[in-house]
Amino acid sequence: MPSITHPSRFHNLSDAALADEIGRIDAILKxxxxxxxxxxxxxxxxxLATxxxxxxxxxxxxxxxxxLDAKxxxxxxxxAASRFETAVVSTVIRIKAARPSLAAAA
Incomplete structure (x- = not known):
């Protein structure tokens, strides 16, 4: 039986709109x-305790x-420490403003 994938709630965003939404939410979160x-x-x-x-x-x-102080x-x-190290692969997403804001330029 074939697997059915459902679109995410962001499937209708263009790549540019997705980038802008990530940046907007990141700013709110920070x-x-x-x-x-x-x-x-x-x-x-x-x-205070409570x-x-x-x-x-x-x-x-x-x-x-x-x-543990790894250093x-x-x-x-x-x-010998390298015998106990494991490689971890992860995806890092960095967010920066595409253009400096007007407040920063002033």
């Missing part, structure tokens, strides 16, 4: 992440995470 970080920093600066609003409850707790491991093991 602004939202910056705002969220500022809000979380304020929460921490107030020393705060309950009309729609959300926010809590803070400390956690400890262990991280130190390579320095310690030398060439």
């Amino acid at each position: 602004a939202a992440e910056a705002e969220l970080k500022a809000l979380k920093d304020e929460f921490k600066a107030r020393g 705060a309950e609003g009309a729609a959300f409850t926010v809590t803070a707790s400390e956690q400890i995470a262990g991280r 130190a491991v390579r320095a310690f093991l030398g060439e």
